[in-house]
Amino acid sequence: MTWNDRFLALFDRCVATYRGGNTDFGTYYSAEDLSFLGSLGYKPREFFDFVEDFCEEGEPSASDALLIAAARRDYFLTVQNGGSSDAVLTRDNIPSFGDELEGMTYFPRILAKAKAKLRGELDPDLMFSCGGDRNFLQKHGGIHPADFLRHVWAEGDEPAKLATWVKAQG
Numbered sequence: 001m002t003w004n005d006r007f008l009a010l011f012d013r014c015v016a017t018y019r020g021g022n023t024d025f026g027t028y029y030s031a032e033d034l035s036f037l038g039s040l041g042y043k044p045r046e047f048f049d050f051v052e053d054f055c056e057e058g059e060p061s062a063s064d065a066l067l068i069a070a071a072r073r074d075y076f077l078t079v080q081n082g083g084s085s086d087a088v089l090t091r092d093n094i095p096s097f098g099d100e101l102e103g104m105t106y107f108p109r110i111l112a113k114a115k116a117k118l119r120g121e122l123d124p125d126l127m128f129s130c131g132g133d134r135n136f137l138q139k140h141g142g143i144h145p146a147d148f149l150r151h152v153w154a155e156g157d158e159p160a161k162l163a164t165w166v167k168a169q170g
Contacts, residue, residue, distance in 0.1 A: 003036075003040070003073070004038075004070070006036060007065075007066055007069055008062055008066060010033060010036070010047070010060045010064060011047075011050070011051060011054075011066075012062065013028075014028050014047070014048065014051040015054060015055060015062075018051055018052065018055045018071040019055055023052070024047060024137075025044060025047075025048035025051075025052075026044070028048065029044055029046070039138065040072065040073040040076065041059055041071055041072050041073060041075070041076030041077075041080070041082075041084065041120045042069065042072065042073075042120075043120070043124070045124040046122065046124070046127075047075065049127040049130075050065040050129070051095055053129075053131070055126075055128070057131065059134065060129055060134070060145065064144070064145065064146070065128075066080070067144065067145075067146035068117075068128070068129055068145050068146045070146065071118070071146045071150050071153070072117060072118060072120070072148040072149070075118040075119070075153060076120065077139035079118075079153075080119070080120070080122075084120050085119045085120055085121050087119070087121045087122050088116075088122075088123050089112060089113065089115075089116035089122055089123060089126060090125070091125060091126065092128070094109060094112050094113065094126065095109045095111075095112055095166055096109065097109060097132065101159060101163065102159065102160060102163030102164075102167075103163075104140075104163060104166065104167075106132065106136045107136070107159075107163065107166070109132075110128075110132075110133050110136050110137075110148070111152065111159060111162065113126060113127075113128045113133065114128060114148060114149050114152040115152060116128070117149060118149060118152065118153055128145070129145040129150075133145065139170065140166050140167070140169050140170040141166075141169030141170035142167075142169075143166065143169050148166075151165055
């Protein structure tokens with residue numbers, strides 16, 4: 001089974017578990033599942049957040065979650081050579097909802113979260129592609145979260161270039 005098929009099968013199984021009334025993600029994964037998630041650079045809560053939002057809000061879909069995971073996996077394997085970072089982006093050190101950069105409110109926040117998502121540095125209480133992120137991306141031309149991640153990766157430390165691209169989408 002390919003990694004993407006395995007990801008989708010795990011997503012479907014976790015959705016069924018959640019819809020069955022079990023919301024304790026700590027019980028969702030076998031040792032094999034945890035090893036698989038680790039091979040993608042994923043953490044158990046990070047995966048669960050997509051399952052929970054899908055069950056509660058209808059998005060992100062399984063295919064959206066897969067595309068986001070593919071961007072993280074590619075960064076993890078290519079840039080990080082399969083190694084993880086010890087840094088963590090927390091609620092205490094993330095830009096606020098109202099912060100502005102390049103004339104766009106919320107842009108500093110989603111940018112910080114996207115960088116942390118790529119590097120596997122999101123605190124379990126933060127989620128890339130949460131409702132606020134999806135709203136920002138939708139308002140700026142319906143940018144797919146995975147496309148945003150890949151552009152963040154490509155633009156590196158040049159937020160002005162990324163902002164130009166975001167503005168051009170909407």
